[in-house]
Amino acid sequence: MSVAHLSSISKSATPVGFDSQQMLTDLAGFFDERQQAMTFYFGSAGASASSHEQEDCRLRSLISHGQSTVPGAETDLELLRSLESEIRLHPRLFRAVFASSKHELRHYIVLPVATDVGVLHFGRHFELLQLMRALEASQPYAVFLVENGKARVLKARGHAIEECEELRQEADIGLHPHNEREGWPHRVDANAEERVDRFLRQFAENARDYLWSIGGRQVVVGCRNAVWNKLQAEFARIGVNKTDRFHLTGFGMTLPEVLRLASAVHYRLQELGYKAFWNTLSADAGHASTDIEEILKHLQQGRVRQLFLGVVPECERMECPSCDSWYPVGTAICINCKNTVYATPVAELIVRKALQTGVEIIAPPPERLHGMQTGALLRY
């Protein structure tokens, strides 16, 4: 993912690493009393580089609508217009722009996620829920192809995959396919097996280090069954537990083919993780909550350890612009500081409070939610 100031918007939008928790916290804490904090999301799931007219059209109609409804936003809208040519080049990327020209704040985020979205919103706060879901959908994971003492090393995120050629492993483990036919003594086969085991042991440790280096959580391996049985044991030994495999049809598979098989495994692992977490939340009434009002209170008190952003009710709360209070819809004045309160979507309120208090957020993409609601795991 690339995070850049809009001054560099005309440069390549090739996604690079995202390491800015601070940027998210800053976005969550931003407040514009003139209601001109601009949130822009754009992406196409089914677009191709050759049929860009529809994308151009969607983008222009978003901008012209913004123009007619928000006076004084011309500078920020102009920045969006400069995106047109980039979108045309890479229509299947997810893009987010957060800007407020008066505060000279501009962030541009690009993720390798194909999703149909077109949002242009001006308000007191940036809208961050969609960004959190796109970040989750583009979490990096490690992919390995393992066969006969050789391993290919790859990193996948969303619909992007790249091979790390310099980490490719090839060990001479003395495997000769004609051993049996040539009647080699049994002890030679035993030695070869030992070398395979040693290779897999070392490989599992290298795989764990690589996973850490890319900031990923899952390992997906393409290999044959016999190799997987041994590798699974090695991964368990060193504490790498979010792993699964696909059947390796050939060591020289193309990148699109690897991505197709690996991403299916990755999504399955993600869904299992979401379901397990949701079950923990809904089963543990003492240290978890799935009630929106309670979650808001726990966030206020700093009690939330992890927030699961499932389905969030489409309702609003009244928020005070100067203190951290919020009230039911219909409230006009903050009890604490007598300020006029304003309506804000409850989903955005939860996301902002969670980001501002350093809560770990798990925000599955909508197609993986299967009706799971929002919940919080508490610290105590």
Ligand SMILES: [Zn+2]
């Ligand atoms: Zn207040």
